[in-house]
Structure formats: C-alpha cells, structure tokens
Amino acid sequence: MTVIFSVFLLTFLMVTAIAIVRTANLFVAVMLSGIFSLLLAANFFLLDAADVALTEAAVGAGISTVLFLSALAMLDERETSASHNRTIALIVVAVITLAVIYATFDQPRFADPMAPVHQHVAPWYFETTRELIDIPNVVTAVLASFRGYDTLGEVFVVLTAGIGVLFLLDKRVPTGRREREPQMEPGGLRHYLIPRVVGRLLIPFIVLFGLYVQFHGDFGPGGGFQAGAIVAAGVILFALLEGENRALEVLPRGVLTGLAAGGALLYGAVGVAGIVMGGNFLDYSVLSDDPVVGQHMGILLIEAGVGMTVTGTLLSIFHAFAARGRF
Amino acid sequence: MDPLGIYHYWAFAIILMVGFYAVVAKLNLVKKLLGLSLFQAAVFLLYITMGKVEGGTAPIINGDPTGQLFSNPLPQVLILTAIVVGISTTALGLAIVVRIREEFGTIEEDKVRELERQ
Numbered sequence: 001m002t003v004i005f006s007v008f009l010l011t012f013l014m015v016t017a018i019a020i021v022r023t024a025n026l027f028v029a030v031m032l033s034g035i036f037s038l039l040l041a042a043n044f045f046l047l048d049a050a051d052v053a054l055t056e057a058a059v060g061a062g063i064s065t066v067l068f069l070s071a072l073a074m075l076d077e078r079e080t081s082a083s084h085n086r087t088i089a090l091i092v093v094a095v096i097t098l099a100v101i102y103a104t105f106d107q108p109r110f111a112d113p114m115a116p117v118h119q120h121v122a123p124w125y126f127e128t129t130r131e132l133i134d135i136p137n138v139v140t141a142v143l144a145s146f147r148g149y150d151t152l153g154e155v156f157v158v159l160t161a162g163i164g165v166l167f168l169l170d171k172r173v174p175t176g177r178r179e180r181e182p183q184m185e186p187g188g189l190r191h192y193l194i195p196r197v198v199g200r201l202l203i204p205f206i207v208l209f210g211l212y213v214q215f216h217g218d219f220g221p222g223g224g225f226q227a228g229a230i231v232a233a234g235v236i237l238f239a240l241l242e243g244e245n246r247a248l249e250v251l252p253r254g255v256l257t258g259l260a261a262g263g264a265l266l267y268g269a270v271g272v273a274g275i276v277m278g279g280n281f282l283d284y285s286v287l288s289d290d291p292v293v294g295q296h297m298g299i300l301l302i303e304a305g306v307g308m309t310v311t312g313t314l315l316s317i318f319h320a321f322a323a324r325g326r327f
Numbered sequence: 328m329d330p331l332g333i334y335h336y337w338a339f340a341i342i343l344m345v346g347f348y349a350v351v352a353k354l355n356l357v358k359k360l361l362g363l364s365l366f367q368a369a370v371f372l373l374y375i376t377m378g379k380v381e382g383g384t385a386p387i388i389n390g391d392p393t394g395q396l397f398s399n400p401l402p403q404v405l406i407l408t409a410i411v412v413g414i415s416t417t418a419l420g421l422a423i424v425v426r427i428r429e430e431f432g433t434i435e436e437d438k439v440r441e442l443e444r445q
Contacts, residue, residue, distance in 0.1 A: 014338055047378070048386070107333060110331070113381055139400045154411070164419045168423060
C-alpha cells in the first residue's frame with residue numbers, strides 16, 4: 001500500500017516539476033512549486049523522515065512561496081524570451097538522465113537494510129545516543145551534539161545569506177540620522193473578512209505549535225530549524241492579513257536582526273563555554289556535573305540559538321522584500 | 328529486475344535533470360532559480376530515500392529499542408539543515424534578481440546582456 005502511494009506521489013512530483021519548467025507564467029510556476037514542496041513533504045513523511053517533512057512543509061510550501069510572490073510583485077509576471085539553445089540542452093539533459101538511470105541499476109534496492117549507508121555510523125549513533133545523551137529523538141542528538149560543528153556552520157550560512165539580502169535590498173537611511181519611515185496605509189487583507197477572522201484564530205496556535213516544536217524537539221520530531229520556520233510562517237501570515245506595518249510594530253526590524261545575530265552568538269557562546277569549563281569546543285558534557293544533564297542543557301541552548309537565528313533571518317528577508325515592493 | 332525498488336532513484340534522476348534544463352536553457356532569471364530549487368529538491372529526495380530501512384520507523388527511540396527497526400538518522404540531519412540553508416540562498420538569489428530588474432528593467436538574460444554591451 002505504501003509502495004503504491006509513494007509511486008503515485010513520485011509520479012505527481014515529476015509531472016509538477018515538468019509543469020514548473022514548461023509554463024511561461026511565473027505566477028503559475030511559483031504556485032506549482034508550492035504544490036511540489038507539499039508533495040515532497042508527504043513523500044519525506046512516507047520515508048520515515050518526520051523532522052525533514054515538517055521543515056519542508058513549513059519552508060518549501062510556506063515561506064519559499066511567499067518570498068517568490070513578494071519578489072514577483074516587483075518583476076514581470078510573464079517569461080518573454082524563448083529558450084536558449086533548446087535542442088542542445090535537451091540532448092545533454094536526456095543523455096545525463098539516461099546515464100543516471102543506468103547507474104541506478106547498481107544501487108542497492110530501495111529500503112534494503114544491508115545497504116552500505118546503514119553499515120557505517122548509523123548503528124553507532126543508535127548505540128551511543130542512549131548512553132551519552134539519552135534523548136529519544138536520535139535526529140536531534142546527531143544534529144545538535146554529534147554533528148554540532150556542522151550545524152554551527154549551517155547557522156552561519158543562514159545568517160550570512162540574510163545579511164546579504166539586507167545589503168542588497170535595504171534602502172533605509174544609515175543609523176545616526178534615521179528619518180521616520182513614511183506613514184503607510186495599513187495594507188494587507190484587512191478588508192477581506194473571512195481570511196482575517198480565520199487567520200486571527202489560527203496565528204496564536206501556529207506560534208504556540210512553533211514553540212512546542214522548539215522545546216519538544218528532544219522527544220519528538222522538531223527542533224530549532226523547524227520551529228524557526230513555523231514561527232516565521234505564523235508572523236508572515238499576520239503580516240499578510242494585517243499589513244506589514246502592524247507586524248513591524250510587534251517585531252521591529254532591530255529585534256529581528258538582533259534575534260538573527262544573537263542566536264548565532266548564543267550557539268558560539270555555548271561552544272566556547274565548553275572550552276572554558278575544560279572540555280572541547282561544543283562539548284556539552286562538561287557543562288554540568290552529570291555529563292548527560294550537560295548534554296541536555298547544551299542541546300536545549302543551541303536549539304534555542306538555531307530557532308532564534310532562523311526566525312530572525314527569515315522574517316528580516318521577508319520584510320526586506322516587502323518593503324522594497326512599496327517604493 | 329524490480330522496477331519498484333529503484334523507482335525513487337528514477338524520480339530523482341528525472342527531477343534533477345528537469346531542474347538542470349531550466350538552469351541551462353531558460354533565459355528568465357526567476358525560472359533559473361526555480362530550476363535550481365528543483366535540482367536541490369531532487370538531491371534531498373535522493374538522500375532521504377537512501378536513509379529508509381524496510382519495516383523501519385522514524386528514528387525516535389521510545390522505551391526499549393530491542394526488536395525495533397529505525398531508519399537512518401544521518402541523511403535526515405544533513406537534509407534538515409540543507410532545506411533551511413537552501414531557502415536562505417534562494418532568497419539571496421531573488422534579491423539579486425530584484426536588483427537586476429531595477430537596474431536593467433528586465434530579468435531576461437539575453438536582454439540584460441544586450442544592455443550590458445551597449
């Protein structure tokens with residue numbers, strides 16, 4: 001049954017991908033890519049990746065679609081140029097597709113427990129997570145503790161990308177002689193009663209769910225990346241319904257950039273605290289007398305840092321795009 | 328031959344190359360970015376597919392793990408962070424496209440090149 005369902009989903013994914021590339025209307029392409037992300041999230045869930053499905057649904061289907069749409073507001077909706085060197089591109093693509101498909105015949109069968117991927121570090125993670133870290137969600141344990149360096153790097157990539165977007169799009173006067181921003185009409189969908197009423201009902205629960213995902217990430221699917229994306233999606237929904245200025249009153253730009261930078265700082269500080277307490281960088285075991293409690297503390301703190309950076313960066317990016325569109 | 332056993336890999340190959348085609352052949356910059364995200368999504372799909380174990384469940388250990396089978400957590404960790412990094416870099420790309428539109432008045436690559444040459 002599951003096999004039939006995943007074949008169905010994968011076929012739909014391929015059809016959607018082709019439709020995204022073929023349509024000349026960019027608005028349609030962006031909406032299709034939202035559908036693509038939702039199908040991909042369902043597929044991840046079937047493949048036992050609950051954490052990844054949560055992230056893809058919040059980021060791919062939610063935030064990515066909104067960002068593309070707010071960029072499209074400043075761009076032309078239709079693609080005008082014909083494809084470039086279409087025949088050559090099609091031949092190259094066809095040849096590579098066939099080569100990759102030929103290579104898949106040597107791949108281990110789908111879900112084969114004896115595949116080489118499952119023989120190396122995965123068993124070690126399962127054995128030592130209970131012993132050293134003792135939290136149920138192995139994904140969080142690997143993300144925050146065993147591969148803490150990697151995650152630190154990712155957080156800084158997210159922060160750097162956010163800084164890049166602000167440099168490119170932010171038109172505000174440099175600090176020191178900042179003028180008051182022009183008073184704008186309260187925009188958004190204020191005049192549309194049904195989205196507004198339904199949205200108002202939903203937003204508190206979305207944010208609450210984001211916090212649950214943040215702090216329950218040790219025990220169930222969740223963690224800083226997912227929670228950051230969910231909270232950001234909730235605030236973006238608020239901005240769409242009530243107008244962007246109302247959202248900025250609740251969470252001003254300074255707070256958002258502070259969150260983004262502060263989260264990365266918190267993560268790094270936990271790492272340095274490990275050195276100060278006599279361990280290695282990002283070694284949480286020394287944070288408390290009991291190494292397991294130390295691990296719990298470290299994971300909680302760095303997940304909080306990740307959540308802050310992701311929320312702050314995604315919302316700063318959204319506001320940068322939205323503000324640019326009004327000038 | 329078991330076609331269902333490798334269908335996931337075929338889907339990966341096709342989505343990957345559909346995305347690649349958009350990056351190479353399309354001249355519209357937003358289309359190129361959408362193609363790049365498709366390319367990325369295909370790689371995500373490949374990793375998560377490889378982590379699945381027959382009869383396994385999500386890698387969350389509740390109670391006694393003996394006799395339970397879990398899928399591989401490592402590819403999930405890698406892709407989880409990659410998704411969020413992916414949206415940040417896509418946003419950076421979109422910001423550059425918006426600036427190009429403001430400078431050149433178009434987001435079609437051939438027209439931008441023409442204007443550059445003048």
